[in-house]
Structures are given as structure tokens and as C-alpha cells.
Amino acid sequence: MMAVDDRIDALQQRELRLRMQIEQQPEVEAQLARLQALQSRNPGFMPESNPELATATLIQRLERVVEAASPGNRSCGIVNRSPLEPSNREPYTRVTVQVRLSCGARETAAVLHALESGSPRMFIGNLNILVQRRYYTPGSGNDSNEGGQDVSFDLYGYLLPNAREAADAPR
Missing domain, CATH: 3.30.70.60 (Ribosomal protein S6/Translation elongation factor EF1B)
Incomplete structure (x- = not known):
């Protein structure tokens, strides 16, 4: 019975971590968009065609x-x-x-x-x-x-x- 309780606790903690990560998705997407915009203004590659x-x-x-x-x-x-x-x-x-x-x-x-x-x-x-x-x-x-x-x-x-x-x- 203790093993089952430990397994339930572990799964609940995992579910909580996953839920918290899902809640952070909009923030992560907004930060990614900001970084992509910044990177597009500061190109790393040479734009020449040949x-x-x-x-x-x-x-x-x-x-x-x-x-x-x-x-x-x-x-x-x-x-x-x-x-x-x-x-x-x-x-x-x-x-x-x-x-x-x-x-x-x-x-x-x-x-x-x-x-x-x-x-x-x-x-x-x-x-x-x-x-x-x-x-x-x-x-x-x-x-x-x-x-x-x-x-x-x-x-x-x-x-x-x-x-x-x-x-x-x-x-």
C-alpha cells in the first residue's frame, strides 16, 4: 500500500510540474517572439546572393x-x-x-x-x-x-x- 501511495505522490508532483510548464507557455512564446525580432534586426549571415x-x-x-x-x-x-x-x-x-x-x-x-x-x-x-x-x-x-x-x-x-x-x- 505504501508503494502505491508513493507512486501516487510522484505522479501528482509530476502532473503539477507539467501543469506549471504549460502555464508558462504564453510567456515563453512571447520571449521567443521578442528574441526572433531582435535577431532579425541583427543578422548573422551575409545577405549577398553569391x-x-x-x-x-x-x-x-x-x-x-x-x-x-x-x-x-x-x-x-x-x-x-x-x-x-x-x-x-x-x-x-x-x-x-x-x-x-x-x-x-x-x-x-x-x-x-x-x-x-x-x-x-x-x-x-x-x-x-x-x-x-x-x-x-x-x-x-x-x-x-x-x-x-x-x-x-x-x-x-x-x-x-x-x-x-x-x-x-x-x-
């Missing part, structure tokens, strides 16, 4: 960010930027540009932060920073001990799934 346009967008954003971090390329400049083939090995098409910069420490931090914190989302991978200890300053006739940084990384973003399907569709 990898070539997305690559151009990556490069333009890189150029704007570097220019903002160092107006006139006084202390930060793009040494090289090379697009890579889009990767279809992942669920979403990944568009990548290999980047090499020559920057000071503050400018490097500003560039990396601006690239990763913007919208749509862009990511930094394979980051390598080499400190240049000494360099020759043109016009001064001497070496300087204030070295910059040689920064190389992969800048990448992802295309919307339907954008890839539209680009891959036969015409």
Missing part, C-alpha cells in the same frame, strides 16, 4: 575598418588581401579572405574588434601577430625601436542558406 559578392563585401568592410582605425594609413595599412575558394564542407557556405596588415598594437586591436563586432557577423581565424622590433624610418636617418606588428588572419563570414541554393540553381 560568394563573389560576399567576398567583395568582406574586402570593403576590411578597408573601411582599417581606414577608420588609422586615417590615411598612417599607422595601419593593408599589405595583402587574397580571397579563398568558398568552402561548402560546412552546412553554410563560408566565404574567406586571407588578410595581412602592418599595424601598431592599438590599431590592430581596433581593427580586430570592429571586424568581429559588426553586423553581419564576420569572424577572425588563423590569427598570427609578429612584432617587428626595429625598423628604418625614412627621412630620419636612423633606426627606431618602436616596431609595428605584422598581422595575418583569415576573415570570414557565412552566406544565408537560401542565398547559396539560389546561386547554385541551374539557369
Whole structure:
């Protein structure tokens, strides 16, 4: 008889938990709707319809960010930027540009932060920073001990799934 009473108590507690969860459904649905609306205003995917346009967008954003971090390329400049083939090995098409910069420490931090914190989302991978200890300053006739940084990384973003399907569709 005690086992039956224990079983009844357990089932009543379970039923109470389930009823409380059901009562929370409207609140959960409202919060989900708010989060979906917020996410739609802050896109994570690149809106371009094909990898070539997305690559151009990556490069333009890189150029704007570097220019903002160092107006006139006084202390930060793009040494090289090379697009890579889009990767279809992942669920979403990944568009990548290999980047090499020559920057000071503050400018490097500003560039990396601006690239990763913007919208749509862009990511930094394979980051390598080499400190240049000494360099020759043109016009001064001497070496300087204030070295910059040689920064190389992969800048990448992802295309919307339907954008890839539209680009891959036969015409």
C-alpha cells in the first residue's frame, strides 16, 4: 500500500510540474517572439546572393575598418588581401579572405574588434601577430625601436542558406 501511495505522490508532483510548464507557455512564446525580432534586426549571415559578392563585401568592410582605425594609413595599412575558394564542407557556405596588415598594437586591436563586432557577423581565424622590433624610418636617418606588428588572419563570414541554393540553381 505504501508503494502505491508513493507512486501516487510522484505522479501528482509530476502532473503539477507539467501543469506549471504549460502555464508558462504564453510567456515563453512571447520571449521567443521578442528574441526572433531582435535577431532579425541583427543578422548573422551575409545577405549577398553569391560568394563573389560576399567576398567583395568582406574586402570593403576590411578597408573601411582599417581606414577608420588609422586615417590615411598612417599607422595601419593593408599589405595583402587574397580571397579563398568558398568552402561548402560546412552546412553554410563560408566565404574567406586571407588578410595581412602592418599595424601598431592599438590599431590592430581596433581593427580586430570592429571586424568581429559588426553586423553581419564576420569572424577572425588563423590569427598570427609578429612584432617587428626595429625598423628604418625614412627621412630620419636612423633606426627606431618602436616596431609595428605584422598581422595575418583569415576573415570570414557565412552566406544565408537560401542565398547559396539560389546561386547554385541551374539557369
